[in-house]
Amino acid sequence: MTQRGTSEELRVAVIGTGRMGADHVRRIQQVISGARVTAVVDVDAERAKAVAAPVAGCAAYSDPAAAMAADDVDAVLVASPGPAHEAALLTAFEHDLPVLCEKPLTPDAASALRVLEAELGLGRRRVQVGFMRRYDAEYVKLKALLGTGQLGRPLMLHNRHRNVASPPGFTSAMLISDSVAHETDVTRWLLGHEITAVTVLRPRPSANAPDGIQDPQFVVFETDGGAVVDVEIFVNCGFGYQVQAEIVCERGTARIGEGHAMVTNMAGRWGGTIAQDFTDRFADAYDRELQAWVDATRQGEVTGPSVWDGYAAAAVCEAGVRALEEGGRVEVELVERPALYR
Amino acid sequence: MTQRGTSEELRVAVIGTGRMGADHVRRIQQVISGARVTAVVDVDAERAKAVAAPVAGCAAYSDPAAAMAADDVDAVLVASPGPAHEAALLTAFEHDLPVLCEKPLTPDAASALRVLEAELGLGRRRVQVGFMRRYDAEYVKLKALLGTGQLGRPLMLHNRHRNVASPPGFTSAMLISDSVAHETDVTRWLLGHEITAVTVLRPRPSANAPDGIQDPQFVVFETDGGAVVDVEIFVNCGFGYQVQAEIVCERGTARIGEGHAMVTNMAGRWGGTIAQDFTDRFADAYDRELQAWVDATRQGEVTGPSVWDGYAAAAVCEAGVRALEEGGRVEVELVERPALYR
Amino acid sequence: MTQRGTSEELRVAVIGTGRMGADHVRRIQQVISGARVTAVVDVDAERAKAVAAPVAGCAAYSDPAAAMAADDVDAVLVASPGPAHEAALLTAFEHDLPVLCEKPLTPDAASALRVLEAELGLGRRRVQVGFMRRYDAEYVKLKALLGTGQLGRPLMLHNRHRNVASPPGFTSAMLISDSVAHETDVTRWLLGHEITAVTVLRPRPSANAPDGIQDPQFVVFETDGGAVVDVEIFVNCGFGYQVQAEIVCERGTARIGEGHAMVTNMAGRWGGTIAQDFTDRFADAYDRELQAWVDATRQGEVTGPSVWDGYAAAAVCEAGVRALEEGGRVEVELVERPALYR
Amino acid sequence: MTQRGTSEELRVAVIGTGRMGADHVRRIQQVISGARVTAVVDVDAERAKAVAAPVAGCAAYSDPAAAMAADDVDAVLVASPGPAHEAALLTAFEHDLPVLCEKPLTPDAASALRVLEAELGLGRRRVQVGFMRRYDAEYVKLKALLGTGQLGRPLMLHNRHRNVASPPGFTSAMLISDSVAHETDVTRWLLGHEITAVTVLRPRPSANAPDGIQDPQFVVFETDGGAVVDVEIFVNCGFGYQVQAEIVCERGTARIGEGHAMVTNMAGRWGGTIAQDFTDRFADAYDRELQAWVDATRQGEVTGPSVWDGYAAAAVCEAGVRALEEGGRVEVELVERPALYR
Known part of the structure; x- marks a missing residue:
């Protein structure tokens, strides 16, 4: 080519x-x-x-x-x-x-x-x-934060990897080779280290694991950069699919994968960032909006917010501006809603 | 056409x-x-x-x-x-x-x-x-939850809409007609009600608002379905861009826009859902991965995880499976890293 | 006296x-x-x-x-x-x-x-x-934060006040005089303002409210310091008892009562503080520990962690120090557990 | 005695x-x-x-x-x-x-x-x-949750134990014998298991650790009940004092120590409980209120909310009830504030 x-x-x-x-x-x-x-x-x-x-x-x-x-x-x-x-x-x-x-x-x-x-x-x-975790928004943020150096050098990385239930035929070894395989790449990519040794601890298997399957497992990596990395792999946890990571560095930690944004611990405070702009907060919504419009239009259809919605918003805003300027409560008046928009 | x-x-x-x-x-x-x-x-x-x-x-x-x-x-x-x-x-x-x-x-x-x-x-x-909020993942979840009827009928809707700073030329009336315009649509779309009256309260303006601008404002909508809706609009809040909504229904509430997933209050518990599958948790990552590959390939480039990354993962997993099966600590051996992959 | x-x-x-x-x-x-x-x-x-x-x-x-x-x-x-x-x-x-x-x-x-x-x-x-909210740890933190001036002057205060169900005989007026009474004091104490006007909006009553009771209500206070304060009072919300407050100031907001610590929005970040010391984190635990010991001792009883627990901890720590110093896995040896400690 | x-x-x-x-x-x-x-x-x-x-x-x-x-x-x-x-x-x-x-x-x-x-x-x-963690409200909740059996049997326990900085004279061994000593008791008390083996991994020491001190350490316990327990001990983390624990059981996990209430993962949902009553939510506030009153009274002083505060609340509530019953905005009238209450 x-x-x-x-x-x-x-x-x-x-x-x-x-x-x-x-x-x-x-x-x-x-x-x-x-x-x-x-x-x-x-x-x-x-x-x-x-x-x-x-x-x-x-x-x-x-x-x-x-x-x-x-x-x-x-x-x-x-x-x-x-x-x-x-x-x-x-x-x-x-x-x-x-x-x-x-x-x-x-x-x-x-x-x-x-x-x-x-x-x-x-x-x-x-x-x-x-290795698609490198494209996950939260992992990308974690990598970017590490890159800024604010947290200092990484010392430890704690991972949780949980699946509701393992598919038929899933073996004890596949917890490593199929599942923890992701954490091997996450470790190497986030830290920029090679993994030099592996230890696997075997907790008592869950009663919900298929017979003979060692699930969960607790895996420890050592790296050539001196980091210690642990992975909880639990493929029959029953309650959900969770992939979490907390990096522990010299001056703070950062955690992702808990159903909300990246949370950091630094200098006496925990928390996350607030978007500074609608293009940040609503970027995905704009993408979806346009895709929805293109998809519908290619089908010869019109969906989404209608002219009636635009008209109603205009009428409410007009009433709102009057309420602001004149004080008190202002009633909103709309024409009768045409059948086309019902 | x-x-x-x-x-x-x-x-x-x-x-x-x-x-x-x-x-x-x-x-x-x-x-x-x-x-x-x-x-x-x-x-x-x-x-x-x-x-x-x-x-x-x-x-x-x-x-x-x-x-x-x-x-x-x-x-x-x-x-x-x-x-x-x-x-x-x-x-x-x-x-x-x-x-x-x-x-x-x-x-x-x-x-x-x-x-x-x-x-x-x-x-x-x-x-x-x-009105692109209808395409925002969190608003979509909120709408879907309302549709299930689990929360009962909606009674109130609390909105927060905050911008870091207003652009030059932004007037007091534009807080309504430009900003709260979004909440007029959110109200109508989420509740399926028309807005029947508007009241605007005027807190003491922030010292950070441009001279003469009434910012923040506290707007109250009444709807033909009997709901009361409040909107805090604060376009010079200084700290970030935040769009939040909490719907209060007969049996519980649900809240979005706080930097993490939708949080509900129901039956003695607060919290959110856990994904059940990687296609749910990592859908966006797969999209981004493929787009990145297509974009690079169209430029004649190869980026992202390399064969070296695949090889290293394989070597670690092999060591891991041995550690699982034999116990103890297993060292990982890699060939020397070729210059192509540095 | x-x-x-x-x-x-x-x-x-x-x-x-x-x-x-x-x-x-x-x-x-x-x-x-x-x-x-x-x-x-x-x-x-x-x-x-x-x-x-x-x-x-x-x-x-x-x-x-x-x-x-x-x-x-x-x-x-x-x-x-x-x-x-x-x-x-x-x-x-x-x-x-x-x-x-x-x-x-x-x-x-x-x-x-x-x-x-x-x-x-x-x-x-x-x-x-x-007015015991003035003694609640979270309200106290919120008041203290306002006192530092970091957030700037308060402009708005959003309150939620929810009960599972109202007791028999509870009237519409009692939502104000019994329940919102707390928020009148919270408003006056937090802001240091007097309340100058009240407006009460009436959402459609919940189907779970007793017949004829206006529940929920949405109450708006205006203060002599120019603040606008809203109170959602909902005494038959069904799901729990929640008392929440978010103060909106010129440079940020702070929120309490959500089942976890005070959360602030300031300068591009949301989050809370991290304790700096065990006396902060575990002050209550020490109080409870001593009270438990005094209570048991006055009854002529000994409860709580035993000498066996102290011995076991010592044995594990000794093994741990050896594991640290010598590397590898060190087994812990304990004498047989005496009947007294079973 | x-x-x-x-x-x-x-x-x-x-x-x-x-x-x-x-x-x-x-x-x-x-x-x-x-x-x-x-x-x-x-x-x-x-x-x-x-x-x-x-x-x-x-x-x-x-x-x-x-x-x-x-x-x-x-x-x-x-x-x-x-x-x-x-x-x-x-x-x-x-x-x-x-x-x-x-x-x-x-x-x-x-x-x-x-x-x-x-x-x-x-x-x-x-x-x-x-061992005062047994009296900490969050550990007590975690122990109680385990006792209900809802989560199933415990399989793993992840602990984080972080201090801002170690005191002078603190040795590498003291990270185990002084600090991890707490987790030995937490492990034994929460799980009801004895610890049977210890392994200590040594990440590269933080640049902020005193010279020659192995900090952080990553400690792994095995128990006679088949659980695997890990402890991150990091006594020069710089950012705060954090003690966290996540128990992983057959049907879910529960986590404490993150600055807010216990959070569980169960059956597709994460989250926590909502108090059902003010005696639950505000128990500590009542304790503090009475202690404050007793302490002041023993000094011959009166502090806390005054009669003026009680009067102002009554006046606002009266206006509120009128606003509820008559609609619209009702002004609050107060007598002049006496000097005694300024």
Whole structure:
């Protein structure tokens, strides 16, 4: 692929159409800007066809290599099961295609190292791995705060990772390799350290864990920067999905993931920041508003606040200004509401 | 415009290229899916050209009517100053174009009523008004909770609306017509009531308010559903931008806008919900991840988590599984980090 | 009464042995320091006797005047119904006794004014009125924060006052005279203003309010310092007892009563203070610990943490220090637990 | 000592008049009910005299045994340095006196075991150890919640223990033996388990820790009930004093110590309880109110809310009731404020 102009849409092949893959197809088509899905791949050819059908200009494949060889594919999103990743990545390298690869990169260190060596052979990066916590607004804020140096150097990182219930077939080892895998990346990314040792403590398993499964586990990482990191992983906690992190630094701590904004402890005060502007507070609302309008309009529909709503607001504001200027209580008068707006 | 297929992109003319208009151009081009800007209009022709220049296939106009007459315009976004809205809307009606019109619909009730009558004349809705709080995640949750009936019927609604400082030229009346205008819509939309009377109380003005400006104000609405609504509007509060609402119903209350999730009071408990799934907790992160990948790839770049990150995670997880299975502390071994990944 | 040395205990007559009076007897005898109850008065002589019986050296009366004439009474606590307060206060004045008078001082302004004139005739204050919110830790913090001037001058005060359900016989007027009475004092005490006007708005009554009762009400005070104060009073809210206040000042706001510490909004940050010392964080725990020890010891009992607990802590700490110094995991060894400590 | 009637005050000898001892003297004399200090002991005779002087009927001693032999001593509070505890406890046993002994019971397990054996020789408990967290309102709530069984069995306990700065002479080992000592008791008391093994991890020391001090430390306990307990101990965190605990059970978690009430995670919701009654919400305020009144009255003073405050409340409520009944705004009229109440 040659360097593309930014006004051209990226044509993506999505490999794997399970829960994650199908969701990424939806995301590319309906949520984000600048890309569209032109190929969908699944070993189950019927499934690939079903996912491709509603997407204009999208072909269905059962062979990843065939999709990657297609003329209308600029980039690859790998969402197939972990054991299939290595082959898909190496094929993408052959076609010099950029890849977004869902986590894990591959199921073990040896295969990951083979991929790494292959990419090194290309002499440039082609792969972004799907560690999506780096894109979570709260983790991003935590990383940014660390970057300011206000808290001093990080010393400890406490993590909680809880799921309502583990899916069938989930093993004790998968608490580490599937779940804590996220915290390995969070640790490395937030701290900028490599992990040098791991210890796993085994609390008495919960009665709600499937028979024979060691759940919860308490994992301790040591890092080459001298930090100690603990992870509570509890995949049958029953009450909800929670991902929390508290970084403890020399001059304060910061905590995320508790259902509200980042909370810091510094210099005698706990708390968070207050937005300074509506573009900060309501950025997402503006995005959703425009998307809703575009989506409805493309369907030939009009939804959302109506002219009646605009008129009523104007009438109330007029009454309000009179109440301000003249004092007392001012009644609001509206014309009768037309049927169109009921 | 005839009914469009959903796979065709919506071609939008943006009228007005001030702060809001320019931001909407960016949003359509870079954030949301399914639309692109094909026309930009400003009375200042140079400004229109500057905004249009980086957008492929986008023309600049100084006359809204000319833009709306263009072949490649399917819809209009009106972001010009309020006094220009009426004319723009009526022109859009002539071209039968759907419109997203920034608030206010028009500056007063009489002109709003004229627009309403014109739309009634078309016999169908063409206009969505830009009351964007209806698209804010917290307001949406509050509305949804009210819809469940768990809280019983609404009796009161307390609002806080605070800005750091008012812009030059902001008058006492504009606290109502520009700021509380949002709460008029929030009140009507959340409660499903019309506002029947307004009272404005005048606390002693803050020393930080510009000379002669009545700031803060305390506004009370009464509604045809028997609710009492209060709004604290304080546009020179100094400390931040805050928009908060607490609905008080027969069996409980719910509060939003305090920097964290919706908090309810019900049956002896205060608190909020816990996500049940990662697709709920991390939906935005997935969106941002894919957008980041698409944006970088379109620039010919690779950013985000690398193969090295994937390899390191695999190595740590392998050590972790061994620590789990064998007990004790297991050291993590990594190959030397290649320069490509530094 | 002549000036007393601080080492002598105050001998108190408690007038009225309903819910509040009986609770105050318990409080004086078992919770606070430096006082004891020597007289208990109730028009129901049997009730007075029942309350006096377990209190050593406490006599029962049915006539307040007789109790106040007793030699062993230094001070009076008036907890009888409001209409009986005026007579009790005037009698206390005749005996020159200091009085703690439960709210309301008297049921109306005319009788309160008579009491005021009688105390003026004494030429010195004898009465403390039972507005106990002035002694609540959170209100005290809010008052102290206002005193520092950090927030600037107060402009508005928002109050919420919610009860689960109103008692039988509670009238619409009592929402004001019994419940909002507290907020009248909070307003005057926090702001240091007198209230100059009152407006009461009537939301649609809750379906859970007794028939014919206007509940909730929304009350607005104006003050001679130019503040606007609102009070939501809702005595059949169903979900709990909540008393909240948010003061809005020129440079920030502060909020109390939400089940956690005072939260402020100032200069781009929300949050609260962190204790700096264990004597701050655990002051109440130390008080309770000593009271528990004294109470048990007076009963000839030993409760609380035992020597076994002390021994176990010592053994764990020894193992911990070894683990710190030698690295790795150190097992804790304990002797067998004696039956005495099981 | 024979069994005492509950109406007699407990006469306490306080051994040690350092920070803790002097504070306990104040507490017994001025805060709690049912006890007074009749003896104060310190090896520094001048210091003992200075502490005893303002306490009526309190003698000063430099020898603990002499104080314990006094006729007017019913009980002993040991607040001397740890190494002096063993001798004081054994002497108290000789006199058959009940003892409240500040933590640590003794400085090491061997001496603690000797005390334990001596008390066993008495055949009944005489000692309460000063683990005061068992009396902290939040820990008490956490213990009570565990007792209900709602959360299921405990699996993990996460603790944070942070001090602003360590005092001079504080060693690495003292982070365990002085600070984590509290968490050893919290663990044993909350869980009802004995601790069976300890591991201590050493993060890179903070730059703010005194030279050579290993601070922070990350301590892991294992218990005979199969729980895993971690303690972050950080005695030079700089920003405040924080003691937090989160218990993780089979069906939910509960957290205390974050500056607000206990917060639970259960069944899809986070949050806390709402008081149901003013006696719950304002119990402490009532205690403080009465103590303030007693203290002032014993000084011959009257403080707190005045008759003027009572009168003003009555006048506002009267106006409020009229505003409720008649509608509109009602002005409040007050007589001129007398000088006595200014």
